Amino acid sequence: MKKINITETVLRDANQSLVATRMPFSDFEDILETIDNAGYYSIECWGGATFDSCLRYLNEDPWERLRKIRAKVKKTPLQMLFRGQNILGYRHYPDDVVRKFVAQAAYNGMDIFRLFDAVNDFRNIQVALDEVLKQKAHAQGCICYTTSPIHNLESYAKMGKELENMGVHSLCIKDMAGIMGPQEAYDLVKTLKETIKIPVYVHTHSTTGLGPITYFKAIEAGCDGIDCAISSFGGGTSQPATETMNYSLKQAGYETGLNEKTLKEINDFFRPVKAKYVSSGLLDAFVMGIETDALVYQVPGGMLSNLIAQLKAQNAINKLDEVLEEIPHVRKDLGYPPLVTPMSQMVGVQSTLNVLTGERYKSVTKEVRSYLKGEYGKAPGELNPDLVKQVLGDEKPITTRFADTLEPQFDKVREQLKGIAQSDEDVLSYIAFPQIAEKFFKEREESKAVKVTYSIEKV
Numbered sequence: 001m002k003k004i005n006i007t008e009t010v011l012r013d014a015n016q017s018l019v020a021t022r023m024p025f026s027d028f029e030d031i032l033e034t035i036d037n038a039g040y041y042s043i044e045c046w047g048g049a050t051f052d053s054c055l056r057y058l059n060e061d062p063w064e065r066l067r068k069i070r071a072k073v074k075k076t077p078l079q080m081l082f083r084g085q086n087i088l089g090y091r092h093y094p095d096d097v098v099r100k101f102v103a104q105a106a107y108n109g110m111d112i113f114r115l116f117d118a119v120n121d122f123r124n125i126q127v128a129l130d131e132v133l134k135q136k137a138h139a140q141g142c143i144c145y146t147t148s149p150i151h152n153l154e155s156y157a158k159m160g161k162e163l164e165n166m167g168v169h170s171l172c173i174k175d176m177a178g179i180m181g182p183q184e185a186y187d188l189v190k191t192l193k194e195t196i197k198i199p200v201y202v203h204t205h206s207t208t209g210l211g212p213i214t215y216f217k218a219i220e221a222g223c224d225g226i227d228c229a230i231s232s233f234g235g236g237t238s239q240p241a242t243e244t245m246n247y248s249l250k251q252a253g254y255e256t257g258l259n260e261k262t263l264k265e266i267n268d269f270f271r272p273v274k275a276k277y278v279s280s281g282l283l284d285a286f287v288m289g290i291e292t293d294a295l296v297y298q299v300p301g302g303m304l305s306n307l308i309a310q311l312k313a314q315n316a317i318n319k320l321d322e323v324l325e326e327i328p329h330v331r332k333d334l335g336y337p338p339l340v341t342p343m344s345q346m347v348g349v350q351s352t353l354n355v356l357t358g359e360r361y362k363s364v365t366k367e368v369r370s371y372l373k374g375e376y377g378k379a380p381g382e383l384n385p386d387l388v389k390q391v392l393g394d395e396k397p398i399t400t401r402f403a404d405t406l407e408p409q410f411d412k413v414r415e416q417l418k419g420i421a422q423s424d425e426d427v428l429s430y431i432a433f434p435q436i437a438e439k440f441f442k443e444r445e446e447s448k449a450v451k452v453t454y455s456i457e458k459v
Contacts, residue, residue, distance in 0.1 A: 001253060001254065001255045002254055002255065003254070003255045003256070003257065004219055004223075004224070004225060004226065004249055004254045004255070004256055005041030005042075005201070005224060005225030005226075005256075005257075006040055006041055006225065006226060006227075006228050006242065006245065006246065006256055006257075006258060007040065007041055007042045007043070007044055007079060007201075007225065007226070007227045007228070008035060008038070008040045008042075008043050008044065008228065008229070008230065008242060009044045009227050009228065009229045009238070009239050010028070010035075010229050010230045010233045010266075010270065011023075011028060011035075011043060011044065011045040011046075011069075012044040012045050012046060012047065012048055012050055012080075012081065013044060013048060013081075013227065013229070013238070013239065014229035014230075014233040014234065014238040014239060015050075015233065016048055016049050016050070016053075016305075017205065017236070017237040017238045017239075017287065017300075017304075017305060018233060018236060018237060018238050018277075018283055018287055018288070018305065019277050019282050019283050019305070020049075020053075020282070020305045020306055020309055021048070021049040021050055021052075021053035021057075022053065022057055022058070022277075022282055023273075024058045024060065025058075025060060025065050025068060025069075027273050028270075028273070029068070029072070030269070031265075031266055031269040031270070032069060032072035032073055033072050033073075034262060034265050034266055034269070035073070035076070035266055036072065036073040036074060036075050036076050037075070037259070037262055038076075038258055038259055038262040038263055038266060039256070039257040039258045039259050039262070040076050040257075040258065041076075041077070041225055041257070042076060042077040042078065042079040042111070042112050043069075043073060043076050043077070043078055043079060044079045044080070044081070044114075044227065045066075045069050045073075045078055045079070045080070046062070046065070046066050046069070046078065046079075046080040046081075046105075046110065047080030047081035047082055047088055047114075048080075048081040048088070048341070049088075049341070050062060050065075051088040051429075051432065051433075052088065052089075052432075052433060052436070055429060055433055055436045055437055055440045056433070056436045059440065059443060061425075061429075061440070061444075062429070063104070063108060063423075063425040063429070066078075066105070066108045066109055066110065067108050067109065069109070070108065070109030077111035077112050077138070078109055078110055078111050078112070079110075079111065079112035079113075079114060080105065080110050080112070080113060080114065081114050081116070082102070082105075082113050082114065082115050082116075082128060083116060083117070083118070083341060083342070084098075084115055084116060084117045084124040084125035084128050085098060085117070085124040085125070085127065085128070085402075085403050086118070086124075086341075086342060087101050087128075087432060088101075088432055089432045089433065090341070090342040090345065090367065091342075091367075091370070091375075092124070092375060092376070092402050092403050092406065093403075093406070093409070093431065093432075094403060094406040094407060094408050094409045094410075095127045095403055095406075095408070096408040096409065096410045096411075097408075097409050097410050097428070097431055098127045098128050098131065098403075099127060099128075099130075099131045100410050100424065100428060101428050101432075102128055102131040102132055102135060102137075103131060103134075103135055104424060104425055104428060106132070106135035106136075106137050107135075108425075110137065111137055111138060112137065112138040112140060113128070113132045113137055113138065113139055113140065114140045114142060114172055114174075115128050115129055115132070115139060115140065115141055115142060115168070116141075116142035116144055116172075116174055116340065117142075117144070117377060118144065118337060118338065118340050118341065118342055118343040118376065118377075119144075119337050119338070119343065119376060119377045119378065119379060119380055120143060120144055120159055120338065120380065121376075121377030121378050122141075122159070122162055122163065122166065123377065123401045124376075124377050124401070124403070125141065125166075126166070127403070129141070129166060129167065129168065133167060138169050138170070139167070139168045139169050139170075140168060140169065140170045140171065140172050140201065141163035141166065141168035141170075141171050141172070142171070142172045142173075142174040143156055143159045143160060143163070143171065143172070143173050143174065144174050144176070144338035144340045145173050145174060145175040145176075145179075145180055145188075145338065146177075146179070146298065146336065146337075146338035146339065147179060147184075147298075148331075148336035148380070148381065149336070149381070150336055150380055150381040151336070151380070153187060153188060153191045156188055156191065156192070157191050157192065157195045160192045160195050160196050160200075161195055161196060163196075164196040164197070164198055168198065169198060169199075170198050170199040170200070170201060170224070171192065171196065171198055171199070171200050171201065172200075172201040172202070172203055173185075173188060173189070173192075173200065173201070173202045173203065173218075174203045174340065175202070175203060175204040175205070175214075176203075176205065176300035176338070176339065176340045176344070177205065177207060177208075177294055177298045177299055177300045177339055178204050178205035178206060178207035178208045178210060178211055178214075178237075178294060178300075179207075179208060179210075179294060179295055179298050180204055180210070180214050181210055181214065182210065182213045182214050182216070182217035183217065184214075185202060185204075185214045185215075185217045185218040185221070185223075186217040186218065186220060186221045187221075188218075188221075189202065189218045189221035189222055189223045190221040190222065193221065193222040199224035199225065200222070200223055200224055201223065201224060201225040201226065201227075202214070202215060202218040202223050202225075202226050202227075203226075203227045203239075204226075204227070204239070204240070205237055205238065205239060205300065206234070206235045206236060206237070206238060206239065206240050206290070207236070207237045207290070207291055207294045207299075207300075207304070208290065208291065208292050208294050208295055209290040209292065211239065211240040212240045212244060212245060212248070215240060215245060216248070216252075219249070219254065226240075226245065227239050228240055228241065228242035228245050228246075229241065229242060230242050230243070230263065230266050230267050230270055231243050231244065231267050232267050232270040232271045232273075232274045233270055233274060235288065236287050236288035236289060236290075237287045237288075237291075237300075237304055237305065242258070242263060243260070243263050243264075243267065246258045246260065246263065247260075284305065284308055286304075286308060287304060287305050287308070291304075293324065296328060297324045297325070297327045297328055298327070298328070298331070298339050299324065299327060299339060299344070299348070300339055300340060300344055303339065303341075303344040303345065303348055306345075306348075307320070307323065307348050307352070308320065310352065311323070311352070314356070316356060319352075319355050319356065322355045323348075323351050323352050323355050326351040326354050326355055326360075327339075327347055327348065327351045329351075329360075330347050330350050330351045330354065331347055332384070333383070333384035333387050334346075334347065334368070334371065334372075334379065334383060334384075335379030335380055335381035335382055335383045336379075336380050336381040337371075337379065337380055338380075342367065342376075343371075343376075345367075346365065346367045346368055346371060349365055349367075350364070350365055350368050353365065361387060361390065361391075364390075364391050368391070369391050369392075372387070372388050372391050372392055372397065373392060373395070373397050373398060374397040374398040374399060374402065375398065375402045376402070377401075377402070378399070409431060410427065410428075410431070413427055413430060413431055414427045417430060420438075420441055421441070426441065
């Protein structure tokens with residue numbers, strides 16, 4: 001009987017996809033020990049947009065969140081999503097910062113690092129991978145899945161072999177928009193299993209309604225593990241429901257190691273949490289539906305919930321359909337990058353600008369300019385030459401690994417932050433998100449001052 005490993009995503013990707021990563025630690029603290037006892041292969045609980053969101057919206061120290069989770073989760077490996085040279089931000093950072101970030105994450109309790117590069121340029125995960133291996137943690141390399149005239153089984157098999165040769169312990173097919181159909185999953189997993197010897201995992205979303213069928217066919221082809229979300233936070237732009245996949249897999253003769261009674265306890269806990277987000281408007285009904293149009297515009301769940309939030313903030317939600325129609329055109333102009341952070345944000349914001357300004361590329365974001373310059377790596381396909389000429393003029397794009405041009409930064413910033421940063425983790429938070437971290441540090445100090453004053457008054 002084959003064992004299928006199941007990773008629970010409610011603390012990271014489900015939260016990110018449905019409620020734009022606004023779930024505070026207090027909303028799940030009391031269920032952590034129960035999740036630890038459910039029999040999961042791993043718990044995805046950190047990385048992705050959680051780091052940014054903790055500092056920006058939740059007034060939480062993301063490092064402290066990780067330590068608190070680790071203190072309660074004793075048995076199940078903790079897993080994070082790590083954007084290679086982007087770390088958890090939206091630009092490339094110097095190698096010393098990447099290494100330090102990986103080392104501190106491992107030190108604070110991270111077990112599995114899922115490493116990816118937005119354009120599948122694996123030069124951009126080399127340093128992070130090397131450090132994960134040095135830290136004796138599990139390195140899982142990703143292929144960001146997309147469909148386009150230039151992506152096929154042969155190109156994906158080549159990527160899989162490259163990752164295996166780089167030394168990753170396992171491989172994940174990362175289908176962030178839920179666009180991989182069941183036959184595509186079967187063919188891709190089968191091809192990879194014939195090409196490489198390391199375990200193959202599949203990550204998808206229920207955005208298009210394909211998720212559960214896609215998982216089943218991937219497993220039939222030899223897939224070793226899948227990502228699921230407890231049912232109250234499953235479906236829609238999140239992952240297929242844990243209980244549904246567990247039930248159907250066991251019925252088909254597979255072993256999952258999950259305890260149904262414990263899963264029910266976890267789901268019962270998250271039901272009122274979800275209800276709270278629905279009543280506050282944070283959980284938009286749109287992201288809970290099935291959107292087959294995503295097969296065309298390929299927007300991942302986290303990107304979609306953020307896109308809706310951004311358009312609402314600009315009183316332009318009526319332009320959503322136009323923006324979604326523009327996205328495939330921008331993506332083609334940029335050489336068909338997979339729509340995953342930070343490429344999804346870049347393409348989404350540029351598409352929004354194209355629609356709201358009423359003229360394509362009237363205004364070009366600095367991130368798109370950097371991408372066209374080659375700072376994010378080699379574009380998967382050919383860039384629109386007219387756009388490159390418009391944006392770069394006679395400037396020549398770079399073809400080397402951009403991080404090779406960056407000076408070491410960690411020690412210099414640590415020196416700058418003397419008296420402000422309380423730890424190396426603070427320094428890393430600042431490097432990733434300077435203004436947001438600075439505001440967080442200031443509010444943390446003010447909060448401490450208030451507590452001291454309150455204590456003195458009580459005495």
